Amino acid sequence: MLALSPQSVLEGRTSNRAPVSLIIGLVISGICLLLALSSLFLLVPGAPGNVVIGMLLALPTAIVLVALILLVDRLEPEPRLNLVVAFGWGAGVALLGALIVNSLGESVLAVALGPEPATVLTVAVIAPVVEESFKGALLVFLLVVRRTEIDGPTDGIVYAGMCGLGFALVENVLYYMQGLASVPGEIWGTVLIRGVVAPLGHPMYTAMTGLGIAYAATHRGAGRFFAPIVGWCAAVFLHALWNGGSVLFGLGGLVLAYLVEAVVLLVLVVVLIRDRRRLVHMIGRYLPAYVPSGLIAPNDIPMLATMKGRRHALNWAWHQAGNIGVRAMGDYQLAATELALLHSRAERRTIDPQSFFVRRDQIVILMRHARDAFFRRTPRPQPAPWARDQRSGFFVLPQQLTDMPTHKLRPVSPPPGQQPPWQR
Known part of the structure; x- marks a missing residue:
């Protein structure tokens, strides 16, 4: 909790x-x-x-x-x-x-x-x-x-x-x-x-x-x-x-x-x-680095980039888990946006490294709990419609993080120039 x-x-x-x-x-x-x-x-x-x-x-x-x-x-x-x-x-x-x-x-x-x-x-x-x-x-x-x-x-x-x-x-x-x-x-x-x-x-x-x-x-x-x-x-x-x-x-x-x-x-x-x-x-720019950890699905990124996509996701979450799902999806969307802004502040050096990591871990934990809540009321969860694999036409469920310790929820090393200055 x-x-x-x-x-x-x-x-x-x-x-x-x-x-x-x-x-x-x-x-x-x-x-x-x-x-x-x-x-x-x-x-x-x-x-x-x-x-x-x-x-x-x-x-x-x-x-x-x-x-x-x-x-x-x-x-x-x-x-x-x-x-x-x-x-x-x-x-x-x-x-x-x-x-x-x-x-x-x-x-x-x-x-x-x-x-x-x-x-x-x-x-x-x-x-x-x-x-x-x-x-x-x-x-x-x-x-x-x-x-x-x-x-x-x-x-x-x-x-x-x-x-x-x-x-x-x-x-x-x-x-x-x-x-x-x-x-x-x-x-x-x-x-x-x-x-x-x-x-x-x-x-x-x-x-x-x-x-x-x-x-x-x-x-x-x-x-x-x-x-x-x-x-x-x-x-x-x-x-x-x-x-x-x-x-x-x-x-x-x-x-x-x-x-x-x-x-x-x-x-x-x-x-x-x-x-x-x-x-x-x-x-x-910043969120794809979290895809390998399973925290963010690849096609969540275009969903987060438009209000139409976010509304579509909220509607899906309501059908998936009712009001709990809607609140969780809203938290997930806002937390993902805050995560991108946090990386931007780190790149501009307007936040110190310690504060960056503390706040990042808080946001990651929130996103993990929010993702878990999407499927709370459905025994066999259905994939989000925006997570469709465009090449195969099948849906791809995002990896769940329930078994991954919090301290291991770290993004993989992003390409040069995208990580915080003190990580280069």
Whole structure:
């Protein structure tokens, strides 16, 4: 029986308990969110019911975009607790911190420059710097505390997107409350701009910081120290372009900012596609070394490389062993993906040898138990349909590992250039 639960192994934890740092972060985020929502009553005049109406108007956009991020994050999904903390940080800590600092900054500037210049400078300069700093702090926190969870650009974008969506949700409630309290009918224009035309603003800005953090988490050398700073500068620039363009240049500035951000969005889509291909390439590069041990069947590799193949495997596992089989197949698929990512970190020298072998053994044991569970309820197990021998047309059952001691579950020596640097 595994000492660690499958979820703990997949998330790289050393115990079955949720990390204390994430629990503390979630509690702080929740408290800040309550304070931020309470402060809306003081900042925006109107009936208390406007908060509820504003929330109802803001939720559909947030739900759709969260679903979109989870769709992007399917091949190597991030721990749900991490995503909840990211969303809560944006909605609570970042939003409340930005409200306080922006308000104080505008008050100081109003005394020195007058109300109108103070408002313009706050919107175009102070707000982008302050808001992207508070949101980016969550990514720095993950880099320090949960560094191994950030395996590439997709992870950086996912965490940044969740944080940005949390921030945008509560900020939209604030704007919708202002619209409800002002000229009748103005609220729908606000909903159109913030909820339909440009709903990806905050997630996109913070995604720039997320890319810098992802580079720092997956690379060595001096570049990893400068990448987060460059990403943060890009986030502030895009945020300032949108805010300043609309305030200083009206509709023309807004259109220009929209076009620039449309290009940035296209670039992010390309980055996500290329990173998906990178992950598929890693699966095909590192996992064949485990085929001789019987841990992975040759045709499991193309199955792991596509979501369609993974769904097909989950369906087969359900018919083979019911819910136990589905859970086991899901664990097997995610563990195999984590194994490929682990080898990639070893090749980049972003993990020390001892940690590599400890984590690899945990993943191998999980995969072994998961494979055993596929056939738990079937006296005469049927081979997985993707394990068909393409040359003979017959099915080939993967070798079972029940009689092989755990310490012997080592991959055979891969071709030169594919093994970790310290094994060459």
